[in-house]
Amino acid sequence: MAGAAAAGEPVCPLFHEAVELVGRRWTGAILRSLMDGPLRFSEVAAAIPELSDRLLSERMKELEARGLVKREVIPGPPLRVRYCLSPMGHELEPALGELQSWARRWLSSSN
Amino acid sequence: MAGAAAAGEPVCPLFHEAVELVGRRWTGAILRSLMDGPLRFSEVAAAIPELSDRLLSERMKELEARGLVKREVIPGPPLRVRYCLSPMGHELEPALGELQSWARRWLSSSN
Numbered sequence: 001m002a003g004a005a006a007a008g009e010p011v012c013p014l015f016h017e018a019v020e021l022v023g024r025r026w027t028g029a030i031l032r033s034l035m036d037g038p039l040r041f042s043e044v045a046a047a048i049p050e051l052s053d054r055l056l057s058e059r060m061k062e063l064e065a066r067g068l069v070k071r072e073v074i075p076g077p078p079l080r081v082r083y084c085l086s087p088m089g090h091e092l093e094p095a096l097g098e099l100q101s102w103a104r105r106w107l108s109s110s111n
Numbered sequence: 112m113a114g115a116a117a118a119g120e121p122v123c124p125l126f127h128e129a130v131e132l133v134g135r136r137w138t139g140a141i142l143r144s145l146m147d148g149p150l151r152f153s154e155v156a157a158a159i160p161e162l163s164d165r166l167l168s169e170r171m172k173e174l175e176a177r178g179l180v181k182r183e184v185i186p187g188p189p190l191r192v193r194y195c196l197s198p199m200g201h202e203l204e205p206a207l208g209e210l211q212s213w214a215r216r217w218l219s220s221s222n
Contacts, residue, residue, distance in 0.1 A: 009158060010157075010158055010159070010160065011140040011143050011144050011158050011159055012143075012211060012214070012215075014211075014214035014215055014218045014219055015139070015140070015143060015207075015210065015211045015214050016139065016140045016159075017214065017218055018210050018211070018213060018214035018218060019133065019134060019138075019139030019140065019143075019207075019210060020134070020136065020139070022130065022134060022210065023130060023131065023133060023134010023135065023138075023139060024134065025131065027130075027134075028126070028127065028130030028131070028134060029122040029126070029127045029130065032122050032123075032126060032130075033122050046121075047120060047121055047122050048121070048122055048127075049121065088217045091213055091216065091217065092210075092213055094209040094212075094213075095206055095207075095209035095210040095213055096126075096130075096206075098205040098206035098209055099126065099129050099130060099133065099203075099206040100123060100125075100126045100129070101205075102129060102202055102203055102205075102206055103123070103125035103126050103128065103129035104123075104125055105202065106199050106202065107125045107128055107129060108125055
């Protein structure tokens with residue numbers, strides 16, 4: 001945020017796109033689960049117990065299509081699939097880390 | 112992110128709550144418009160032209176209820192109302208700033 005914006009100056013459309021992308025239901029949690037390294041589908045599912053497999057699968061496809069997540073097939077047998085963040089996805093770490101800090105500071109006592 | 116989490120370790124519920132809160136449709140843009148100082152309703156509306164007044168009003172009430180935004184009445188005449196971030200809202204600045212940087216780096220060329 002370089003300097004003060006004039007009152008009512010339009011919000012950057014790229015920012016708006018980013019916050020809607022990351023804020024889409026469950027997307028933030030999925031990205032966060034992958035921050036520490038590649039996971040198998042079942043491991044992402046275990047990290048977010050409230051999320052159904054069907055919806056997780058849908059979100060994963062969206063994240064692949066947007067270039068944030070990569071699907072890797074590890075030759076077998078047994079053939080295995082795992083998911084990892086692309087460089088684009090990994091570079092969300094500072095933003096999501098700041099949001100985690102904020103959440104610990106402000107949400108733990110307000111509930 | 113202190114150290115690597117075990118594979119499939121549950122995503123922090125406070126993080127999940129934060130990302131769903133900030134990522135709720137239009138909420139990120141509204142918060143961002145207020146980062147540089149208090150604005151009148153019409154100025155927030157001007158900063159986010161695609162957002163209807165009805166929905167902006169709804170979101171503002173939600174943000175007030177969550178303690179992120181404060182409504183100030185400035186005695187008149189003419190009586191004026193303006194909106195500003197609470198300390199809780201202001202402390203989202205690092206997270207939203209990082210997201211803005213990410214958006215500039217990754218979304219401008221991928222569209």
